[in-house]
Amino acid sequence: MEPIRTLRSRTVVLAVNDIDTDQIIPARFLTTTTREGLGRHLFADWRFGPEGAPRADFVLNQPQSSGCSILVAGHNFGCGSSREHAPWALTDFGLRAVVSTQIADIFRNNALKNGLLPVIVEPDTHRWLLEHSGAEVTIDLEARSLTLPTGETARFPLEPFARYCLMNGVDELGFLLGREAEIAAYEARRAQA
Amino acid sequence: MSAPLTLFEKVWRNHEVVPESAETPAVLYIDLHLIHEVTSPQAFTVLRERGLRLRRPERTFATMDHSTPTRTEQVFGGAPISVEAAARQVRELERNCAQFGVELLGLRDARRGIVHIIGPELGLTQPGKTIVCGDSHTSTHGALGALAFGIGTTEVGHVFATQCLLQRKPRTLALNVHGKLPAGVGAKDLVLAVIGQIGVSGGTGHVIEYRGETIRALDMDERMTVCNMSIEAGARAGMIAPDQTTFRYLAGRPRAPQGEAWEAALEAWRQLPSDPGARFDREIDIDAAALEPMVTYGTNPGMVMPIGGTIPERSGDAVFAKSLAYMGFAPGERIREHPVNVVFVGSCTNGRLSDLRTAASVLRGRKVASGVHMLVVPGSQQVKREAEAEGLDRIFIEAGAEWRESGCSMCLGMNGDLVPKGHYAVSTSNRNFEGRQGIGARTLLASPLTAAACAVRGRITDPRELL
Numbered sequence: 001m002e003p004i005r006t007l008r009s010r011t012v013v014l015a016v017n018d019i020d021t022d023q024i025i026p027a028r029f030l031t032t033t034t035r036e037g038l039g040r041h042l043f044a045d046w047r048f049g050p051e052g053a054p055r056a057d058f059v060l061n062q063p064q065s066s067g068c069s070i071l072v073a074g075h076n077f078g079c080g081s082s083r084e085h086a087p088w089a090l091t092d093f094g095l096r097a098v099v100s101t102q103i104a105d106i107f108r109n110n111a112l113k114n115g116l117l118p119v120i121v122e123p124d125t126h127r128w129l130l131e132h133s134g135a136e137v138t139i140d141l142e143a144r145s146l147t148l149p150t151g152e153t154a155r156f157p158l159e160p161f162a163r164y165c166l167m168n169g170v171d172e173l174g175f176l177l178g179r180e181a182e183i184a185a186y187e188a189r190r191a192q193a
Numbered sequence: 194m195s196a197p198l199t200l201f202e203k204v205w206r207n208h209e210v211v212p213e214s215a216e217t218p219a220v221l222y223i224d225l226h227l228i229h230e231v232t233s234p235q236a237f238t239v240l241r242e243r244g245l246r247l248r249r250p251e252r253t254f255a256t257m258d259h260s261t262p263t264r265t266e267q268v269f270g271g272a273p274i275s276v277e278a279a280a281r282q283v284r285e286l287e288r289n290c291a292q293f294g295v296e297l298l299g300l301r302d303a304r305r306g307i308v309h310i311i312g313p314e315l316g317l318t319q320p321g322k323t324i325v326c327g328d329s330h331t332s333t334h335g336a337l338g339a340l341a342f343g344i345g346t347t348e349v350g351h352v353f354a355t356q357c358l359l360q361r362k363p364r365t366l367a368l369n370v371h372g373k374l375p376a377g378v379g380a381k382d383l384v385l386a387v388i389g390q391i392g393v394s395g396g397t398g399h400v401i402e403y404r405g406e407t408i409r410a411l412d413m414d415e416r417m418t419v420c421n422m423s424i425e426a427g428a429r430a431g432m433i434a435p436d437q438t439t440f441r442y443l444a445g446r447p448r449a450p451q452g453e454a455w456e457a458a459l460e461a462w463r464q465l466p467s468d469p470g471a472r473f474d475r476e477i478d479i480d481a482a483a484l485e486p487m488v489t490y491g492t493n494p495g496m497v498m499p500i501g502g503t504i505p506e507r508s509g510d511a512v513f514a515k516s517l518a519y520m521g522f523a524p525g526e527r528i529r530e531h532p533v534n535v536v537f538v539g540s541c542t543n544g545r546l547s548d549l550r551t552a553a554s555v556l557r558g559r560k561v562a563s564g565v566h567m568l569v570v571p572g573s574q575q576v577k578r579e580a581e582a583e584g585l586d587r588i589f590i591e592a593g594a595e596w597r598e599s600g601c602s603m604c605l606g607m608n609g610d611l612v613p614k615g616h617y618a619v620s621t622s623n624r625n626f627e628g629r630q631g632i633g634a635r636t637l638l639a640s641p642l643t644a645a646a647c648a649v650r651g652r653i654t655d656p657r658e659l660l
Contacts, residue, residue, distance in 0.1 A: 015511075015512075016512050016515075017512050018393055018394070018493050018495075018512075020493065020624070020626045022605075022624065022626040022627070022628060022629050023626065023627060023628075026606070026628055026632075027259075027605040027606055027607040027629070028606055028607050030231050030232075030259075030260070030607055031231070031260050031276060031278030031279050031281070031282055031607060032278065033234035033235070033238075033281060033282060033285050034234075034235065034238070035235045035346075045627065045628045045632060050632075074512065075394065076393060076394035076397070076427065079393055079394065079427060079493075080329065080424075080624060080626060081328070081329050081343075081605075081624075082232065082327055082328055082329040082331075082343035082344060082345055083231075083232065083345075084232070084235075084327075084345035084346040084347060087345075102394050102397060104394070104397060104427060105363075105397055105398060105427070105429050106329055106342075106343050106344070106345060106424075109344070109345060109348070110345035110346075110347065113345065113347040113348070114347070159218070159361060160215065160216055160217075161216060161217045161218055161359070164216075172347075172351065172359055173239075173243075173347075173350060173351055173354060173355075175359070176220065176351055176354070176355040176357055176358075176359060177245075177354060177355060179210065179211060179220050179355070179357070180355075182210050182211050182220065183210055183220070183222070183248075183355060183356065183357055186210040186222055187222075190222075
């Protein structure tokens with residue numbers, strides 16, 4: 001995984017609460033056996049009309065969204081199923097961070113493993129972001145901060161190990177494989193008990 | 194004397210390979226890893242790319258349920274699986290399990306079924322175990338006192354390669370349920386009411402322990418329904434302390450301990466319930482005696498009300514309005530007596546034998562209303578056989594419902610079982626998200642009793658009218 005230290009981008013705003021993973025990528029696209037190419041199905045039922053034509057009224061189809069890598073979404077983003085296809089679709093589409101007041105547990109875990117930053121901000125910052133679609137913001141992992149164009153900076157929580165992995169491109173599987181001695185000792189303890 | 198611990202804390206502590214620190218999450222050992230065709234292929238690919246094997250293949254167990262067909266001719270009759278990509282997933286799981294030495298209950302296996310139905314049914318699910326699966330409804334297994342939660346595909350790969358996961362310890366939430374559930378009100382109504390009360394994100398970051406005399410009085414099938422929908426409140430997992438009901442359920446199941454090992458297991462399981470005085474991070478009380486049959490009216494499980502209620506008004510809430518517009522409902526509207534097009538009984542939430550008995554008790558001697566399509570899908574092949582041995586299949590078929598092979602079916606639109614656009618489906622499944630059961634499908638979640646009553650009358654019906 002590529003190390004990530006800072007991310008600077010304009011935002012795209014989807015002011016809907018409780019966006020579930022069935023909206024992010026509907027189940028009918030989960031019959032794939034690879035993780036590539038899912039961006040074309042991102043928000044499929046919101047992005048495209050019945051005949052498959054892009055809906056002009058959906059924000060990701062609008063020209064100002066082009067090149068934006070930070071999604072600002074309503075409260076409780078990513079609730080529902082555990083499908084990792086959701087962060088795969090978001091990153092394949094070009095998104096690198098999701099900003100909300102709450103992000104569902106399994107989605108957040110999956111996002112972190114795919115270099116997609118889950119950024120939880122306080123309601124005041126969130127409200128500002130919702131009202132200023134397209135604002136250019138900077139996310140700094142070292143400082144765990146999100147800086148608005150006004151110069152105001154909001155801090156966000158990020159589990160230290162996840163931050164370390166993101167900033168150094170460390171893969172958690174490699175870390176776990178490195179715990180082989182402890183795992184073997186645990187299994188031996190259990191076998192004797 | 195050591196500090197009193199909760200059920201969750203005991204299971205967690207027993208599985209710490211390395212406890213968490215400020216810098217690193219805990220390395221948590223996983224006793225049982227359940228996999229299925231949809232969220233495992235990419236994890237097997239990672240093993241191949243990195244030249245890794247399964248560390249403990251005997252702790253991983255595979256079945257196929259999500260994208261598999263439920264039509265008998267496609268399962269047993271040699272007809273091709275109608276969804277071609279699903280057929281590829283089935284073949285890929287067969288290949289992966291053969292190559293990596295994983296036990297698979299394949300498409301025609303008599304023990305196959307929805308992963309969360311067959312784990313307990315086979316006795317693989319046991320108190321005190323850590324259980325994971327690439328599926329959010331893994332919370333179901335917590336009904337037996339296991340710590341069970343859904344994971345993504347990357348983590349499926351972690352468990353394959355190391356039998357462990359990196360996890361931060363969640364917080365605990367005690368959900369104390371008191372009072373007797375009234376007639377016509379079941380476990381599904383209870384959990385829908387819980388979600389309505391705490392909201393779809395109210396449990397985020399928490400493991401819920403369901404406690405109190407109402408929970409103790411539930412049978413195992415009902416407890417599984419409750420724990421199953423913990424994720425719909427955003428919780429990481431749901432748990433219920435093991436007791437005599439749990440032990441009676443497990444005794445003699447094929448993968449449960451036998452003989453001396455059973456006695457030793459019982460001794461260990463009896464230590465698991467939360468100690469008196471154990472502290473939870475949060476506590477919530479629910480009065481079961483005040484509950485009514487529940488039904489959802491919107492596009493998430495928290496948008497739920499008593500079946501005779503009126504849809505709330507939330508002026509200025511554009512998202513709420515959009516949700517109601519999708520459903521074709523209006524604020525202030527009653528949905529009782531609203532016409533119904535489809536009724537689905539099944540899923541990991543309500544596809545067990547007692548659910549089918551409940552639905553059949555309403556349909557016995559009655560007919561599915563004209564114009565209503567009713568689909569009854571057993572949660573496993575074993576549930577199917579047991580239902581058929583009792584003649585439940587005849588009751589459903591004579592009433593005009595379809596009776597299928599087991600699988601996730603109409604709970605999620607990826608296996609060919611779909612609700613047509615714009616149709617109203619009363620469903621015993623777990624999610625009423627937009628498009629969940631098919632593009633434009635309008636889902637109303639309810640209990641098996643309510644679903645069957647709606648099928649008979651062709652309208653949203655309080656099941657107490659038919660008791």
